[in-house]
Amino acid sequence: MMKKILAKSYLGLVLVLLYAPIAFIAIYSFTTAKSLGNWTGFSLDLYSSLFTGGRAADVSSHETLSALIAALNNTLLIAFIASLASTFLGTLAAIGIFNMKGRWKAAVQFTNNIPLLNPDIITGVSLFLLFVFLHFSRGYLTVILAHITFCTPYVVLNVLPKLSQMNPNIYEAALDLGATPMQALRKVMIPQLRPGMISGFILAFTMSLDDFAVTYFTAGSSGLDTLSTYIYADARKGGLTPELRPLMTIIFLIILAVLLFVNLRNFKKNKSLTI
Amino acid sequence: MKVDPKDIIIDIQHISKAFGDKVVLDDINLYIKKGEFLTLLGPSGCGKTTMLRMIAGFLGADSGVILLDGKDISPMPPHERPLNTVFQKYALFPHLDVYDNVAFGLKLKKTPKEEIDQRVKKVLKLVSMSDYEDRDVNSLSGGQQQRIAIARALVNQPKVLLLDEPLAALDLKMRKDMQIELKEMHEKLGITFVYVTHDQEEALTLSDTIVVMNEGKIQQIGTPMDIYNEPVNSFVADFIGESNIVNGTMICDRKVEFIGHEFDCVDEGFGENVPVDVVVRPEDIYIMNNLDAAQFTGTVQTCIFKGVHYEMTVITKEGYEVMIQDYNCFEVGSEVGMLIKPADIQVMKKERICNTFEGEMLSDSRIWMLDAEFDCEPQEGLSKGDMVKVEVPFGKIDLRDNLDEGSTDGSVSFILYKGNHYHLTVITPEGHHIYVDTNDVWDKNDIVGIHIDPADMKITKISE
Numbered sequence: 001m002m003k004k005i006l007a008k009s010y011l012g013l014v015l016v017l018l019y020a021p022i023a024f025i026a027i028y029s030f031t032t033a034k035s036l037g038n039w040t041g042f043s044l045d046l047y048s049s050l051f052t053g054g055r056a057a058d059v060s061s062h063e064t065l066s067a068l069i070a071a072l073n074n075t076l077l078i079a080f081i082a083s084l085a086s087t088f089l090g091t092l093a094a095i096g097i098f099n100m101k102g103r104w105k106a107a108v109q110f111t112n113n114i115p116l117l118n119p120d121i122i123t124g125v126s127l128f129l130l131f132v133f134l135h136f137s138r139g140y141l142t143v144i145l146a147h148i149t150f151c152t153p154y155v156v157l158n159v160l161p162k163l164s165q166m167n168p169n170i171y172e173a174a175l176d177l178g179a180t181p182m183q184a185l186r187k188v189m190i191p192q193l194r195p196g197m198i199s200g201f202i203l204a205f206t207m208s209l210d211d212f213a214v215t216y217f218t219a220g221s222s223g224l225d226t227l228s229t230y231i232y233a234d235a236r237k238g239g240l241t242p243e244l245r246p247l248m249t250i251i252f253l254i255i256l257a258v259l260l261f262v263n264l265r266n267f268k269k270n271k272s273l274t275i
Numbered sequence: 276m277k278v279d280p281k282d283i284i285i286d287i288q289h290i291s292k293a294f295g296d297k298v299v300l301d302d303i304n305l306y307i308k309k310g311e312f313l314t315l316l317g318p319s320g321c322g323k324t325t326m327l328r329m330i331a332g333f334l335g336a337d338s339g340v341i342l343l344d345g346k347d348i349s350p351m352p353p354h355e356r357p358l359n360t361v362f363q364k365y366a367l368f369p370h371l372d373v374y375d376n377v378a379f380g381l382k383l384k385k386t387p388k389e390e391i392d393q394r395v396k397k398v399l400k401l402v403s404m405s406d407y408e409d410r411d412v413n414s415l416s417g418g419q420q421q422r423i424a425i426a427r428a429l430v431n432q433p434k435v436l437l438l439d440e441p442l443a444a445l446d447l448k449m450r451k452d453m454q455i456e457l458k459e460m461h462e463k464l465g466i467t468f469v470y471v472t473h474d475q476e477e478a479l480t481l482s483d484t485i486v487v488m489n490e491g492k493i494q495q496i497g498t499p500m501d502i503y504n505e506p507v508n509s510f511v512a513d514f515i516g517e518s519n520i521v522n523g524t525m526i527c528d529r530k531v532e533f534i535g536h537e538f539d540c541v542d543e544g545f546g547e548n549v550p551v552d553v554v555v556r557p558e559d560i561y562i563m564n565n566l567d568a569a570q571f572t573g574t575v576q577t578c579i580f581k582g583v584h585y586e587m588t589v590i591t592k593e594g595y596e597v598m599i600q601d602y603n604c605f606e607v608g609s610e611v612g613m614l615i616k617p618a619d620i621q622v623m624k625k626e627r628i629c630n631t632f633e634g635e636m637l638s639d640s641r642i643w644m645l646d647a648e649f650d651c652e653p654q655e656g657l658s659k660g661d662m663v664k665v666e667v668p669f670g671k672i673d674l675r676d677n678l679d680e681g682s683t684d685g686s687v688s689f690i691l692y693k694g695n696h697y698h699l700t701v702i703t704p705e706g707h708h709i710y711v712d713t714n715d716v717w718d719k720n721d722i723v724g725i726h727i728d729p730a731d732m733k734i735t736k737i738s739e
Contacts, residue, residue: 172366
């Protein structure tokens with residue numbers, strides 16, 4: 001009995017420590033104080049300021065907020081394009097790797113894993129040097145290319161297991177029934193690989209969302225900011241923009257909702273399978 | 276036998292294929308007649324599936340051509356070939372329901388919707404799966420999935436249906452039922468079936484023609500009756516059904532000696548005093564208590580009830596072990612007489628009567644052969660670098676448990692019991708075949724050291 005209580009309270013402690021920072025930000029998103037930690041009474045001003053660009057409630061200036069919103073838009077756009085491209089490239093790469101044999105297969109798989117383990121800072125600096133060497137003017141394009149680079153291996157890793165689960169004759173069966181290789185890919189392979197591609201896409205999207213180091217180096221002095229580089233610069237200028245608190249709370253809630261949705265769906269699916 | 280070229284649907288000419296160093300198909304020549312049920316039969320790794328995949332177009336040949344209706348289809352990709360395949364593990368599309376699986380090929384061909392509907396319904400009826408149109412394929416049993424796989428192929432009205440061990444994953448009862456259904460389907464549709472299996476019974480039941488393959492070569496082509504009653508070599512005799520295979524000597528036409536006795540037979544044209552292999556099926560040996568009327572006698576060693584018949588092993592007076600199947604039971608230990616009718620004796624030419632290796636002299640008492648060094652007796656008149664032919668009788672090859680005691684090693688790939696000894700085929704890592712007669716019991720895939728006593732080698736120089 002004692003053991004059970006101890007185990008439960010330990011678990012509780014870990015959860016509290018894990019979620020305290022987020023809870024802290026969420027709580028303080030409901031007060032307008034400039035610096036975090038001061039409670040100046042409950043208010044929804046930060047939320048209305050965030051959604052109206054500073055016009056509804058006078059907390060931060062209009063300019064600050066439009067920069068913040070621009071950074072948010074950039075982040076989402078870059079993450080979307082990069083993860084879409086990564087999903088396309090990663091899926092094709094996974095099919096290629098899967099059909100390779102012996103030593104080459106092992107070598108390519110190993111190469112695929114390097115960017116996953118490589119510290120972001122090294123990826124960032126080396127891409128920065130590459131773009132300089134190639135005389136690429138840094139901006140949107142270079143950031144997207146860089147994000148595709150480090151996102152693609154995650155897609156490959158998510159699609160490969162789906163390929164090994166697949167009946168190896170399925171592709172051949174499609175060809176046998178008159179499908180061209182492209183039709184077989186579209187009508188038979190892709191539907192089989194879709195779950196892996198979706199999880200790869202989501203992973204790539206989140207990796208791109210919270211990347212700082214690579215973006216910082218590849219955006220250069222173009223003035224392009226994503227959320228992470230904006231917050232970094234903002235914090236150095238003296239204090240975070242208060243509207244970041246409701247923004248982060250909202251992002252957290254969206255992610256929570258997505259996770260709940262996916263998990264509940266899986267749970268239901270498993271249940272219906274066992275019946 | 277001459278066949279009208281118009282009756283030939285698939286003509287396979289000089290097909291060879293190697294994967295790396297391993298030759299899987301070695302100059303295969305075969306024609307398939309329109310409308311026949313042809314089975315490629317052989318142990319795993321004999322090349323039968325590779326052959327089928329080549330006909331389907333999933334694999335290219337290293338050399339040779341495949342003609343379909345007289346036209347070379349080698350450069351044609353699989354989706355353009357008017358053939359369809361039923362795969363071993365069904366390979367149904369799990370994201371589509373039964374109807375869409377079957378309609379897959381027709382939809383690709385842009386067949387009108389009403390026609391698709393009609394044809395799918397008709398073919399589902401043929402495989403007795405009419406009420407399953409909307410079912411998820413994952414919810415079907417193995418046998419049902421296989422029916423859908425067959426329907427999915429047949430609905431396209433292929434010129435030839437290729438079947439790659441389609442029943443291998445089913446349990447015995449289901450397999451027997453499906454065999455009968457397949458046979459009926461074949462008769463009803465008149466489509467040419469090319470069937471791959473390692474199950475000799477299945478091949479005998481289904482086929483019009485059986486092609487027995489081993490190690491990338493065709494061993495025999497014939498009707499099930501031909502293959503069973505007149506196997507051309509000991510491999511076929513051993514692979515198809517139960518058999519007694521022993522060494523014998525053809526004394527003259529219609530007279531053969533084996534297991535220490537002389538028998539009348541119906542074979543001619545082997546010559547006089549020629550070593551041969553003799554095959555007698557266990558059901559063709561008559562067994563009786565009357566010893567006087569018997570050709571040879573022996574003692575019953577074991578007697579097992581097999582349902583329809585008893586299976587007995589009898590040790591003859593001369594020490595040979597023979598297997599006999601009879602409806603009557605003879606008690607273990609009892610003395611019995613046996614009789615074989617001339618027509619039931621199948622005499623086969625021996626493929627070889629001793630091992631023949633090519634080698635090179637390294638010194639006057641060392642020789643390089645089988646990719647290894649061997650000692651030999653000092654050879655007069657031979658010097659370093661001379662190419663030689665080395666002959667070693669089967670019984671003089673010494674297999675050792677301890678690999679270090681052999682000059683080279685190999686793995687046992689084929690075991691044939693010849694009544695009083697085993698005849699083994701041992702393959703070295705470099706792919707050399709060594710044939711060994713031994714009384715020791717080895718298992719398939721055992722790794723053995725190979726030793727040859729210098730006195731047992733007969734070395735002759737190969738003249739340039």
